[in-house]
Amino acid sequence: MNLFEPKPSLLDGLNEAQRYAVTLGDGPILVIAGAGTGKTRTLVHRVAWLVEQGVPAQAILLLTFTRRAAQEMLSRAHELHPDCAGVQGGTFHSLGHRLLRAHGGLIGLAAHFTVLDPADVQQMVRGALDELGLKPKGDRRFPKNRTIADIISKSRNLELGLEETLELHYPHLLPYLDQVAAVARHFEQTKRAQHLIDYDDLLFLTEKLLRENRGLRQELGRRWRHILVDEYQDTNAVQARLLELLAEGHRNLMVVGDDAQSIYAFRGARLQNIFEFPSRFPGTRLVKLEQNYRSTQPILDLSNQVIARAIRRYEKNLFTELGEGPRPELFRPREQKDQSRQVVRRIRRLKDQGARLSEIAVLFRAGRDSFDLETELRAEGIPFVKYGGIRFVELAHVKDLMAHLRVVANPADFLSWQRLLMLLPGIGPKGAQAVIGHLVQAHGPGGYLERLASAPQAKRIGELKELAALLERLAGGGLTPVEMVEEVLEYYQPICTRTYDDYPRRLKDLEELPALAAQSEGLVEFLADTVLDPPDSEGAPPQEEPLTLSTVHSAKGKEWPHLIILWASDGRFPAFPTLEDDEALEEERRLMYVALTRAGRSLAIYAPREHYFEAGGWRRLPPSRFLDELPQGLMEYKQSEQVFPVPSPSAAAAPAPASRGSHTQKRPYPVGTLVEHPSFGDGKVMGYKGADKIIVHFTRFGLKILLLRLAKLRPKT
DNA sequence: CGTTTACGTAGACTG
DNA sequence: TACGTAAACG
Numbered sequence: 257m258n259l260f261e262p263k264p265s266l267l268d269g270l271n272e273a274q275r276y277a278v279t280l281g282d283g284p285i286l287v288i289a290g291a292g293t294g295k296t297r298t299l300v301h302r303v304a305w306l307v308e309q310g311v312p313a314q315a316i317l318l319l320t321f322t323r324r325a326a327q328e329m330l331s332r333a334h335e336l337h338p339d340c341a342g343v344q345g346g347t348f349h350s351l352g353h354r355l356l357r358a359h360g361g362l363i364g365l366a367a368h369f370t371v372l373d374p375a376d377v378q379q380m381v382r383g384a385l386d387e388l389g390l391k392p393k394g395d396r397r398f399p400k401n402r403t404i405a406d407i408i409s410k411s412r413n414l415e416l417g418l419e420e421t422l423e424l425h426y427p428h429l430l431p432y433l434d435q436v437a438a439v440a441r442h443f444e445q446t447k448r449a450q451h452l453i454d455y456d457d458l459l460f461l462t463e464k465l466l467r468e469n470r471g472l473r474q475e476l477g478r479r480w481r482h483i484l485v486d487e488y489q490d491t492n493a494v495q496a497r498l499l500e501l502l503a504e505g506h507r508n509l510m511v512v513g514d515d516a517q518s519i520y521a522f523r524g525a526r527l528q529n530i531f532e533f534p535s536r537f538p539g540t541r542l543v544k545l546e547q548n549y550r551s552t553q554p555i556l557d558l559s560n561q562v563i564a565r566a567i568r569r570y571e572k573n574l575f576t577e578l579g580e581g582p583r584p585e586l587f588r589p590r591e592q593k594d595q596s597r598q599v600v601r602r603i604r605r606l607k608d609q610g611a612r613l614s615e616i617a618v619l620f621r622a623g624r625d626s627f628d629l630e631t632e633l634r635a636e637g638i639p640f641v642k643y644g645g646i647r648f649v650e651l652a653h654v655k656d657l658m659a660h661l662r663v664v665a666n667p668a669d670f671l672s673w674q675r676l677l678m679l680l681p682g683i684g685p686k687g688a689q690a691v692i693g694h695l696v697q698a699h700g701p702g703g704y705l706e707r708l709a710s711a712p713q714a715k716r717i718g719e720l721k722e723l724a725a726l727l728e729r730l731a732g733g734g735l736t737p738v739e740m741v742e743e744v745l746e747y748y749q750p751i752c753t754r755t756y757d758d759y760p761r762r763l764k765d766l767e768e769l770p771a772l773a774a775q776s777e778g779l780v781e782f783l784a785d786t787v788l789d790p791p792d793s794e795g796a797p798p799q800e801e802p803l804t805l806s807t808v809h810s811a812k813g814k815e816w817p818h819l820i821i822l823w824a825s826d827g828r829f830p831a832f833p834t835l836e837d838d839e840a841l842e843e844e845r846r847l848m849y850v851a852l853t854r855a856g857r858s859l860a861i862y863a864p865r866e867h868y869f870e871a872g873g874w875r876r877l878p879p880s881r882f883l884d885e886l887p888q889g890l891m892e893y894k895q896s897e898q899v900f901p902v903p904s905p906s907a908a909a910a911p912a913p914a915s916r917g918s919h920t921q922k923r924p925y926p927v928g929t930l931v932e933h934p935s936f937g938d939g940k941v942m943g944y945k946g947a948d949k950i951i952v953h954f955t956r957f958g959l960k961i962l963l964l965r966l967a968k969l970r971p972k973t
Numbered sequence: 974c975g976t977t978t979a980c981g982t983a984g985a986c987t988g
Numbered sequence: 989t990a991c992g993t994a995a996a997c998g
């Protein structure tokens with residue numbers, strides 16, 4: 257359709273395959289883009305190219321995995337072409353949210369619905385179990401709230417019945433099918449009654465909305481004439497159907513993905529989406545991007561070998577012209593502490609050699625895998641930012657504060673009522689239920705806030721009146737989100753101080769909320785923004801460009817010249833629970849592949865030889881099977897550097913090396929030392945807590961924290 | 974007396 | 989961290 261000569265500047269620097277993808281005409285396009293092959297670049301240029309061809313910016317929809325990714329891409333497109341300013345971008349969930357706010361009435365959804373985050377869902381599971389009286393008392397095996405919430409969500413995302421979901425993914429929980437099913441039903445009812453919707457609903461209800469409303473579908477088809485989707489390998493079935501509905505009229509759909517980098521099957525992503533795309537959209541043009549611009553040859557060789565052992569369908573042959581570099585190194589520290597110290601040493605050495613901290617990243621599988629290293633980094637004064645793990649808006653105190661805003665936006669949100677009522681002294685679960693019961697008797701949702709002050713409990717508990725006054729001020733209208741946050745902050749500060757003993761830190765977190773609220777137009781938008789795409793706590797801007805710590809999942813799409821991978825030991829990565837399940841193990845392999853391919857010039861992998869498991873105690877761990885099964889020569893096997901003296905009883909009194917820092921001077925036994933205690937018997941030193949406490953695991957008494965100056969410990973010979 | 978709060982112990986992933 | 993139990997509260 258386009259016969260014009262494209263503006264040369266826009267296509268400059270693209271390779272042939274990229275250029276082909278960018279300039280393809282109308283119709284469905286599937287781009288298979290290996291790691292580091294300029295996938296983002298291709299999408300960004302495609303957007304700019306379309307605009308240059310005369311497609312209005314508002315007619316382009318860009319769907320990405322995080323809102324941040326969308327913003328980054330759009331700002332890059334804007335640099336390429338100024339008219340890109342109006343391009344619509346976001347995640348599937350935020351798109352669903354926008355459509356449901358605007359048109360939810362068509363499927364009977366109240367305009368003031370509240371979106372539940374996963375923590376809210378867990379709360380509701382707990383509530384359902386209580387209400388239904390389902391939880392037997394002493395049953396250790398009864399699934400956790402979190403597990404039940406996961407099962408329900410997984411069953412929806414995989415679009416399987418609960419029984420099938422349990423059979424496939426939680427066979428040991430099959431005896432609890434009836435209870436899980438009852439909770440699921442109760443959960444659905446409660447959500448409907450209280451105008452609450454969860455993440456999954458954002459997708460399924462949007463599908464329902466579009467499917468049942470042809471007119472709206474056509475209107476949207478006219479609005480967004482070109483749809484581009486990033487990370488297509490991580491979409492699930494309902495997302496694929498949403499795309500079909502949105503692109504129904506024009507079929508101008510470009511999806512970009514890499515089957516080798518699919519790492520979200522655990523929450524319902526369908527690798528098949530990417531394979532089925534050509535048959536769902538006949539006439540699909542397939543483009544493969546295979547030239548890697550990120551990694552040197554040795555890093556690519558290792559990555560290719562790891563993924564070559566996976567079962568996959570789209571054959572790619574990644575190559576690089578970046579040439580040779582150092583081989584990836586595999587270190588075997590003895591255990592966690594050694595790993596942390598060796599990593600710190602490596603970071604220091606990289607810095608000495610001229611690398612900036614911002615060019616270095618440490619990746620790991622689970623959020624908590626870096627706790628020990630974080631302690632070490634803080635002690636050494638190395639600034640870092642961490643991605644993944646517990647997010648800012650999931651912090652208890654942030655949720656406390658947000659609950660107040662949520663009941664103002666949706667007075668039927670009893671989950672939030674419960675949360676904020678229980679903050680008051682003298683009100684526990686029962687008290688909160690009683691107050692909510694009183695509120696429900698009010699006619700219509702508008703009366704809830706006003707009735708609070710007249711609750712019978714208000715006579716006894718003065719704080720209830722204070723709360724009522726606050727909520728009425730907030731609901732009174734005329735306040736911006738920032739002003740609302742500040743009002744609640746003033747009210748909540750004393751509560752926070754009395755509830756948490758580490759309140760200074762928490763109050764500091766809360767101070768960031770007004771700035772966040774300032775970015776949203778109204779209260780409803782603010783609540784949705786924080787739930788849908790949780791912002792990270794910014795904290796004080798570090799003086800120096802910080803080091804990056806990240807889970808592998810959160811590192812998707814990113815790259816660093818110098819990469820360090822932690823815990824590449826079999827049992828941790830892959831993790832024990834996945835070893836039994838072939839599909840899960842395949843996903844672990846892809847996760848390792850994603851981790852390795854983040855590296856540009858240098859790659860150091862640490863695989864501690866021992867780890868202490870809560871269940872099972874100390875275990876020796878070989879290196880990750882994904883690295884161990886490879887031909888020789890891909891990696892340099894490093895002997896574990898002995899950073900510290902071999903733990904031996906006689907060394908206990910020896911002066912600590914200077915590099916250990918002054919606070920460790922008082923640590924008489926290196927971690928791992930076998931010790932003896934007059935009453936607890938034999939044990940092993942696990943670590944230290946503060947300056948004066950030692951953590952010992954005793955064979956017969958388990959983990960104990962002892963005061964160093966009192967504990968009569970003796971090294972065991 | 975029922976509730977609330979304080980405490981000790983078992984248990985963990987990824988978004 | 990989150991839950992179950994027991995003491996303390998009102």
